[in-house]
Amino acid sequence: MALFPRCLLRGVSSQIRNLNVMPSSPKFMYESARCSSNTSGVRERTLIAVKPDGVHRRLIGQIIQRFEKRGFQLVGLKMLRVSEELLSQHYSSLCKKAFYPSLLHYMTSGPVVAMVWEGHNVVRSSRMLVGDTNPAEAPSGTIRGDFSIHISRNVIHASDSVDGAQKEIALWFQNSELMEWKCCDHDNLYQF
Structure with missing residues (x-):
């Protein structure tokens, strides 16, 4: 047995x-x-992006490890220098804010590692793994609580809703860049 x-x-x-x-x-x-x-709801997906400060500080592996340990499946991964055009679409709700120019400067200051993770309630669970946007309010044990020092350098982005995740994934990834595969422990993890 x-x-x-x-x-x-x-x-x-x-x-x-x-x-x-x-x-x-x-x-x-x-x-x-x-x-x-x-396994209904197992195929929910979210966009996670390690921001330039996280890449510069070599946190990519530790961040990936936290999502893998949680049981989520990586279905898309790439490193890129993000264009201002992509960022203007991604941060369209923030473009009128006073801090928007500094946000653009920060996000274009180095490479970003963009990922798509799949799993049951992955959007909500990822937000909990990532922690509060303000690292001072993010609990220890979360990515921002452990690695971030200031709200303007908070290491990581995570989609905030299922609808938002779908839009962000379509913005950052082409369908051909996403893998459809079944991990060997899938049935063990997702037996409800």
């Missing part, structure tokens, strides 16, 4: 007793596949 996914050990093990089937039988395989198909 050690080789079977956790899903099989939880829900299907009782079905095995009730069905009186062997783990190698077709009926068992059907039941285990049915068990792992209840």
Whole structure:
């Protein structure tokens, strides 16, 4: 039994007793596949971007590790120098703010690592992993709480809503840059 996914050990093990089937039988395989198909909402995606200060401070690996440890799946990744045109679309709601020119200067001061992560409630969970925009208010254990020192250099961007994530992903990535793949532990992580 050690080789079977956790899903099989939880829900299907009782079905095995009730069905009186062997783990190698077709009926068992059907039941285990049915068990792992209840993954609604798992394919939610979010945009995460390590800002220039995070790249300069070599925090990319530690940031990726936090998302991987949480069980999210990386489906898009690239390093780029962000154009002012892209930033004007991304930060369109901030363009009238007094700090907008300094934001543009900051975001174009070095490379950015843009990522798309996929998983159950990934938008909301990512916001919790990232922490408050103001690092002084971000709890220890969050990315900003651990790595940021000032609101103007807060290391990372995370989409703030599912709709916002969809718009941002379309802005930063072409469909051909996003991978459709299933991680080997997917069924273990997303058996509800």
